[in-house]
Amino acid sequence: MYKAYQKLAVGIDIGGTNTKIGIINHRGEILSRACISTVGHETVEDFIEALYNALQPLIEEFESTGEITGIGIGAPNGNFYTGLIEYAPNLRWNGTIPLAKFVTERFGIPCSLTNDANAAALGELYYGAGRGMKHFLVITLGTGIGSGIVIDGKLIYGHDGYAGELGHTIIRYGGRKHWKTDLVGSLETYCSATGIAITAREMLKRTNQESLLRAIEPEKINSKYVYECAIKGDKLALKVFKYTGKLLGEALANFVMFSSPEAIILFGGVIKSGELLMKPTRKHMEKNLLPLFQNKVKLVFSELEGADSAILGAGSLVWEQSSEAFQVAI
Amino acid sequence: MYKAYQKLAVGIDIGGTNTKIGIINHRGEILSRACISTVGHETVEDFIEALYNALQPLIEEFESTGEITGIGIGAPNGNFYTGLIEYAPNLRWNGTIPLAKFVTERFGIPCSLTNDANAAALGELYYGAGRGMKHFLVITLGTGIGSGIVIDGKLIYGHDGYAGELGHTIIRYGGRKHWKTDLVGSLETYCSATGIAITAREMLKRTNQESLLRAIEPEKINSKYVYECAIKGDKLALKVFKYTGKLLGEALANFVMFSSPEAIILFGGVIKSGELLMKPTRKHMEKNLLPLFQNKVKLVFSELEGADSAILGAGSLVWEQSSEAFQVAI
Numbered sequence: 304m305y306k307a308y309q310k311l312a313v314g315i316d317i318g319g320t321n322t323k324i325g326i327i328n329h330r331g332e333i334l335s336r337a338c339i340s341t342v343g344h345e346t347v348e349d350f351i352e353a354l355y356n357a358l359q360p361l362i363e364e365f366e367s368t369g370e371i372t373g374i375g376i377g378a379p380n381g382n383f384y385t386g387l388i389e390y391a392p393n394l395r396w397n398g399t400i401p402l403a404k405f406v407t408e409r410f411g412i413p414c415s416l417t418n419d420a421n422a423a424a425l426g427e428l429y430y431g432a433g434r435g436m437k438h439f440l441v442i443t444l445g446t447g448i449g450s451g452i453v454i455d456g457k458l459i460y461g462h463d464g465y466a467g468e469l470g471h472t473i474i475r476y477g478g479r480k481h482w483k484t485d486l487v488g489s490l491e492t493y494c495s496a497t498g499i500a501i502t503a504r505e506m507l508k509r510t511n512q513e514s515l516l517r518a519i520e521p522e523k524i525n526s527k528y529v530y531e532c533a534i535k536g537d538k539l540a541l542k543v544f545k546y547t548g549k550l551l552g553e554a555l556a557n558f559v560m561f562s563s564p565e566a567i568i569l570f571g572g573v574i575k576s577g578e579l580l581m582k583p584t585r586k587h588m589e590k591n592l593l594p595l596f597q598n599k600v601k602l603v604f605s606e607l608e609g610a611d612s613a614i615l616g617a618g619s620l621v622w623e624q625s626s627e628a629f630q631v632a633i
Numbered sequence: 634m635y636k637a638y639q640k641l642a643v644g645i646d647i648g649g650t651n652t653k654i655g656i657i658n659h660r661g662e663i664l665s666r667a668c669i670s671t672v673g674h675e676t677v678e679d680f681i682e683a684l685y686n687a688l689q690p691l692i693e694e695f696e697s698t699g700e701i702t703g704i705g706i707g708a709p710n711g712n713f714y715t716g717l718i719e720y721a722p723n724l725r726w727n728g729t730i731p732l733a734k735f736v737t738e739r740f741g742i743p744c745s746l747t748n749d750a751n752a753a754a755l756g757e758l759y760y761g762a763g764r765g766m767k768h769f770l771v772i773t774l775g776t777g778i779g780s781g782i783v784i785d786g787k788l789i790y791g792h793d794g795y796a797g798e799l800g801h802t803i804i805r806y807g808g809r810k811h812w813k814t815d816l817v818g819s820l821e822t823y824c825s826a827t828g829i830a831i832t833a834r835e836m837l838k839r840t841n842q843e844s845l846l847r848a849i850e851p852e853k854i855n856s857k858y859v860y861e862c863a864i865k866g867d868k869l870a871l872k873v874f875k876y877t878g879k880l881l882g883e884a885l886a887n888f889v890m891f892s893s894p895e896a897i898i899l900f901g902g903v904i905k906s907g908e909l910l911m912k913p914t915r916k917h918m919e920k921n922l923l924p925l926f927q928n929k930v931k932l933v934f935s936e937l938e939g940a941d942s943a944i945l946g947a948g949s950l951v952w953e954q955s956s957e958a959f960q961v962a963i
Binding site: 436 | 719766782784787789791793794796801816888893894895923929
């Protein structure tokens with residue numbers, strides 16, 4: 304079959320457990336895929352070799368029909384400016400890793416790196432709910448909370464590459480202590496999947512209210528279980544989502560008054576809770592906004608499939624072709 | 634005297650009481666000045682006529698030596714995209730005023746409008762502490778709190794022109810009710826000059842502690858008086874600044890984790906309190922930042938003279954010559 308010669312990119316999503324790889328085109332189609340273990344490689348050098356063995360055959364497969372113009376990687380704590388992964392708590396390779404440099408050198412193809420939430424935001428910008436928008440926020444609600452901020456049609460990085468750590472902004476002074484950062488009262492401690500489970504355990508402890516949540520050991524409660532109890536009509540579980548949405552909505556109102564986005568796109572595992580979370584979030588966001596901002600911001604869920612979106616987002620880094628990104632001479 | 638033909642701009646700072654006017658050049662020199670009353674003109678049409686009578690002679694004076702390329706105006710609630718002043722609580726003209734259009738038509742010179750805090754940020758970008766920086770925030774601490782946000786060397790406006798209303802972000806849920814907005818616990822209710830006076834009154838009421846602050850009627854206490862008592866060593870007054878700085882620092886930490894600026898520039902009447910405010914602010918900002926952001930952000934006071942800075946900032950709008958600004962065909 305004849306295929307038009309086209310510009311292609313590699314998108315790589317490095318997660319704590321697995322690394323997903325895809326060859327993408329400008330239309331956001333994933334033409335070929337691979338997956339390797341992240342956790343199974345003791346050193347980053349081993350990981351790069353495994354990546355090469357999985358990806359190089361795909362690259363060769365497309366050599367006659369397209370040009371692979373770059374490799375884009377989304378990874379926890381990935382820094383766009385420096386190409387480094389710095390002290391990522393969820394990866395087993397310690398310290399500072401010059402990942403973009405290693406990948407560029409191994410493949411002979413320019414590689415750009417950013418963090419996972421920024422990659423999600425790029426995915427939304429090019430292929431998701433952010434298409435055609437110049438100003439929006441993406442909030443990823445998973446085990447932790449990440450964020451990517453688009454202003455004037457561009458993802459912002461700040462002076463050092465770390466802009467958009469909204470999960471660590473403080474929403475309750477004197478509140479919950481974060482299990483890793485030690486910061487007190489951050490958004491992540493309340494509105495991540497982890498935070499939802501903590502809220503459920505706290506509520507169970509504080510009252511004697513009957514609840515399906517009491518059917519399992521408190522420490523086994525996770526946000527998925529809270530959701531399952533809530534859709535069965537369990538009052539305490541419903542209250543957990545109301546509370547989570549209240550705090551998330553309040554936080555979003557503050558973010559809106561910072562950059563005045565057209566939309567906020569929620570992404571990640573927690574959004575499976577749907578209107579249970581969305582309804583109180585929207586209500587409390589509006590309530591805490593100046594009238595100037597009210598009833599203007601579209602609060603929506605991502606429409607991209609989780610795994611695909613991360614590959615597409617990482618690959619989109621290549622389309623950005625920014626001169627500011629870390630680049631190694633090849 | 635021979636003067637080189639140069640590009641000039643008019644900068645106009647519309648305050649609640651007075652309107653200050655200046656002709657500026659690219660080097661940030663104010664070549665000529667005028668001032669008219671804001672409050673003394675019942676209708677905006679009267680105000681425009683007074684502005685014309687004061688400014689037109691200055692424009693004519695420079696006709697032979699320079700080209701006035703535009704008029705830039707900073708005003709409360711001024712919107713860059715629409716050229717409108719919308720419901721400014723401190724101006725006596727009610728409703729929505731198409732100020733940029735009126736000025737453009739009266740003078741036959743393109744006029745751009747923005748709000749006063751954004752004008753201050755532009756002043757810092759071109760002529761103040763923000764020179765050479767691509768990412769910084771300006772927080773104006775006066776009767777109220779305003780802000781201007783510079784990202785990638787550009788002032789951001791958001792999708793509707795209202796980005797940067799950081800004074801209205803909520804820092805204490807369930808806290809103080811704002812006297813105008815009815816929002817509860819906003820930064821402005823605590824850290825503006827008005828907020829400082831409220832804190833002093835609250836502290837006086839809560840304790841019987843001896844204090845110089847008790848020498849005058851509670852309702853006559855303003856932030857200047859609190860400052861005067863504090864530099865005399867009054868313990869309660871000192872506590873007011875410590876508390877204000879704590880809350881301001883916490884809020885600034887959240888702002889840093891949004892856009893990761895190189896600097897935060899504090900501006901406005903309240904900064905006369907100097908280290909009394911700066912010391913606790915810096916301490917609590919650092920304390921609430923992820924380690925990733927610590928000891929990186931320059932927290933500084935503006936070096937521009939109050940009145941000049943507003944004229945220079947408003948005039949700088951003309952240098953921006955953005956296609957996004959509101960423009961009327963002449």
